[in-house]
Amino acid sequence: MDLIKRFLNYVSYPTMSDENSDTCPSSEKQLALAKVLLKELKALGLEAKLDEYGYVYGFLKPNTKKIKERVGFIAHMDTSDAVSDTGIKPRELKYEGGDVVLGGTGDRPVVMKASDYPCLARYKGKNIIVTDGTTLLGGDDKAGVAEIVTALEQLIESGEKHGKISVCFTPDEEIGRGADHFDVRGFGADYAYTVDGGTLGEVEYENFNAASAKVVVRGISIHPGSAKNKMVNAASIACEFHNMLPKRQVPEKTEGYQGFFHLTGMSGGTEYAELSYIIRDHDKEKFEAKKQLMRELADKLNAKRGEGTVELIVKDSYYNMKDVLADKMYVVEKAEAAMRECGVEPVSVPIRGGTDGARISYMGLPCPNLCTGGENFHSRYEFVCADDMRKCVEIIKKLMIAK
Ligand SMILES: [Zn+2]
Structure with missing residues (x-):
């Protein structure tokens, strides 16, 4: 035929x-x-x-x-x-x-x-x-x-x-x-x-090495009128996490062999917040470094805000x-x-x-x-x-x- x-x-x-x-x-x-x-x-x-x-x-x-x-x-x-x-x-x-x-x-x-x-x-x-x-x-x-x-x-x-x-x-x-x-x-x-x-x-x-990451932030809610030194705002800690990531390593600013962190979703409030990412890099070492950076940022925020505030779940999807x-x-x-x-x-x-x-x-x-x-x-x-x-x-x- x-x-x-x-x-x-x-x-x-x-x-x-x-x-x-x-x-x-x-x-x-x-x-x-x-x-x-x-x-x-x-x-x-x-x-x-x-x-x-x-x-x-x-x-x-x-x-x-x-x-x-x-x-x-x-x-x-x-x-x-x-x-x-x-x-x-x-x-x-x-x-x-x-x-x-x-x-x-x-x-x-x-x-x-x-x-x-x-x-x-x-x-x-x-x-x-x-x-x-x-x-x-x-x-x-x-x-x-x-x-x-x-x-x-x-x-x-x-x-x-x-x-x-x-x-x-x-x-x-x-x-x-x-x-x-x-x-x-x-x-x-x-x-x-x-x-x-x-x-x-x-x-x-x-092709890319690929992983997905979920950042879970747990906060403490209290009436904003009496919140001084008590409230822990999960949503704003989630923003803090995101802002510490390299600003130029995002899909909209990269091409060729450049990898990225892509924020694919976010939700939350004072008590609880979640960020979803996909992580991509052709280079295995850079890929591992990207995941490591996320772990370090979570540790940093936990040191500052108390252990257990930020939880990071990283899962590899596929490799180059x-x-x-x-x-x-x-x-x-x-x-x-x-x-x-x-x-x-x-x-x-x-x-x-x-x-x-x-x-x-x-x-x-x-x-x-x-x-x-x-x-x-x-x-x-x-x-x-x-x-x-x-x-x-x-x-x-x-x-x-x-x-
Ligand atoms: Zn096809």
């Missing part, structure tokens, strides 16, 4: 994950796409299964004894809840430059402006697939899914020699649970790639996969070489977030992230480039036959 036809079929299935659900998959509708994929993998001749958590696994047996390496590819089936993914009306067009009118009505058109989305410039003369401006496209990550399945199909048709190939399509990546039930042992690969990136050429293998890949950089190098063979210049930028591949890497399977040829994810302005998607298939196929 043609790559684009396959992609358009996948995006016709709404698969939004649901953060408020405790089940896995978090939404029943992801299973509809999972079943389609299961059938397709079986039709291609793979040994395939859909497990109790909604993960689809497929295994292609080696057709030669010479290739010992076992490579895997992973993509996610769910879509972000940022914008609806129901009733997607994709449209392929040749981008001639300038603004793109996606939809809307005569007096209220939905326009993707070239000035707002400078990434458009690189697609001049290429075929792109856009939305009608009312939904997201679902290229994140159905472009990745379609590319992996198409690469398998083309590889099988070509009869080229390959080793064992494993693929997995996961649910619930967008709510941070995509790796929760991933079966590393059953997957049986030596290394793998998530195909969940953006612009053609991207190879991502550095670069530290796992340090002695397995051949996995990244293989991807870069495959891209160059396909005439694509690889680019690596540090991810200012996490990926399922990062968590899977820490589960023992090195797993950098590859491009899909999509842009503006989680948005009604999301689009994919059909030509770049075809290149991604070529790259994946190269990796499938890599010795």
Whole structure:
């Protein structure tokens, strides 16, 4: 089947994950796409299964004894809840430059402006697939899914020699649970790639080290008229804590490799106050130092206001996969070489977030992230480039036959 036809079929299935659900998959509708994929993998001749958590696994047996390496590819089936993914009306067009009118009505058109989305410039003369401006496209990550399945199909048709190939399509990546039930042992690969990136050429293998922190402040309330030397105001101690953090190390003032403390929530009054933070840094030492600084500030306030006034709870969320890949950089190098063979210049930028591949890497399977040829994810302005998607298939196929 043609790559684009396959992609358009996948995006016709709404698969939004649901953060408020405790089940896995978090939404029943992801299973509809999972079943389609299961059938397709079986039709291609793979040994395939859909497990109790909604993960689809497929295994292609080696057709030669010479290739010992076992490579895997992973993509996610769910879509972000940022914008609806129901009733997607994709449209392929040749981008001639300038603004793109996606939809809307005569007096209220939905326009993707070239000035707002400078990434458009690189697609001049290429075929792109856009939305009608009312939904997201679902290229994140159905472009990745379609590319992996198409690469398998083309590889099988070509009869080229390959080793064992494993693929997995996961649910619930967008709510941070995509790796929760991933079966590393059953997957049986030596290394793998998530195909969940953006612009053609991207190879991502550095992400944040991440933690969350909660600061709980306990105060003492008393009538303000007779409060002198008695009242301990939790809310104002919480402010004091926050004000002692480095002012410039916040998301809105940092980029590239710069880490931050991000105050994500605050609540409280005189008796009780709470601050919620996320802490991020690519560098392990700086990451540890950030958590240590928070501990020191809590100790400082406790020394001043009395033991037990401030309680700090820090929990690590995920780590930079670069530290796992340090002695397995051949996995990244293989991807870069495959891209160059396909005439694509690889680019690596540090991810200012996490990926399922990062968590899977820490589960023992090195797993950098590859491009899909999509842009503006989680948005009604999301689009994919059909030509770049075809290149991604070529790259994946190269990796499938890599010795
Ligand atoms: Zn994604």
